[in-house]
Amino acid sequence: MTTPSITPQPATPSAASGSHPTNAKSEILALSVAVAGWLLPGFGHALLKMWGRAAACFFTVAILVMVGAGMRGNIFPRNGEDAFAKLGYIADMGAGTFYYLARSLERDGPDVSHANGDYGTRLLATAGVLNLLAALHAYEAMLGRKA
Amino acid sequence: MTFAPEFDLSHLQAMVIFALVVSVAFGFLSRRSAYKRARYVLWSFLLFLVIGIGIGWLMYPFSR
Numbered sequence: 001m002t003t004p005s006i007t008p009q010p011a012t013p014s015a016a017s018g019s020h021p022t023n024a025k026s027e028i029l030a031l032s033v034a035v036a037g038w039l040l041p042g043f044g045h046a047l048l049k050m051w052g053r054a055a056a057c058f059f060t061v062a063i064l065v066m067v068g069a070g071m072r073g074n075i076f077p078r079n080g081e082d083a084f085a086k087l088g089y090i091a092d093m094g095a096g097t098f099y100y101l102a103r104s105l106e107r108d109g110p111d112v113s114h115a116n117g118d119y120g121t122r123l124l125a126t127a128g129v130l131n132l133l134a135a136l137h138a139y140e141a142m143l144g145r146k147a
Numbered sequence: 148m149t150f151a152p153e154f155d156l157s158h159l160q161a162m163v164i165f166a167l168v169v170s171v172a173f174g175f176l177s178r179r180s181a182y183k184r185a186r187y188v189l190w191s192f193l194l195f196l197v198i199g200i201g202i203g204w205l206m207y208p209f210s211r
Contacts, residue, residue, distance in 0.1 A: 056175035060168045067164055070154035105151045116154075119161040126165065130172050137176050 026143060034139035039096040041131045044138030057134040064127035065098045069105035073120020074112050088121075094128025102127075166195035 037044020042058030045051075069075070076088035093099050102124055111117040140146040156164070174188035 053175050056172055060172040063164075063168050066152065067154055067156075070152045071156065071161070072153075107151055115158065116156065116161075119156070119158075120154075123161070123165060126169065130169065134172070134176060 030139045030142035033142045034135045037135035037138040038094070038131060041096060041098060041134065044135055045141070048138060048141055050138075050141065053134075053137075057131065061095055061098055061127045061131045061134075064123045064130065065095055065102045066105065068120045068123030068127060069102040071120030071123065072106060072108065072111040072117045073122070073124045074110040074117065075099070075102050075106060075124060088125060091125040091128045094130075094132040095124070096131060098127065098131070162199050163196070166192050166199070170195060 033044045033047050035044075036047055037057070040058075041061035042054035042056070045054035045057060074088070076085050076092050078089055080086040080089050092102070095102070110121070112121060137146055170188045170191040173191055174184045178184045178187050
């Protein structure tokens with residue numbers, strides 16, 4: 001069994017349609033790259049050999065998660081009670097495995113009774129959304145739609 | 148043992164960290180050459196700060 005090489009595809013009009021088997025394969029590869037990038041920030045770009053972007057994604061998400069957790073921001077659990085908690089969970093989960101890193105870093109739990117904890121909550125959500133953006137960028141780059 | 152640093156930052160420090168980190172991420176994702184990235188990061192960082200502080204001052208009369 002041969003392993004398909006992960007190289008960004010050139011942008012063509014037919015690439016967007018996804019009707020051709022090769023395009024379907026590219027789409028699956030691009031999705032895999034995006035999922036890899038979501039699970040471990042920067043990994044999607046690393047698979048595409050975009051080392052600068054990979055390092056930037058990894059370190060920016062890591063810094064936001066570390067500072068956010070260090071400020072005792074709220075890390076939303078899966079079973080949120082209201083729409084905001086659910087949205088917060090989606091944003092936090094955007095950081096992939098770093099979501100669990102943030103949980104392990106916050107040994108004393110969140111404290112949003114002070115502005116510090118509130119800012120930490122925003123930084124954690126930013127880390128997740130930024131990582132989702134990076135994963136989407138890796139997906140697009142794999143399909144040749146982004147330089 | 149877990150490495151778990153604690154941060155007690157002021158409003159401005161938190162905003163500066165946020166602006167810097169997000170600007171770097173945006174710059175690397177949206178530009179290719181080092182020069183263009185540096186320009187984008189600097190410009191974005193400055194705009195984050197100016198707009199953030201500006202909105203802060205606009206809200207100041209309503210804070211009391």
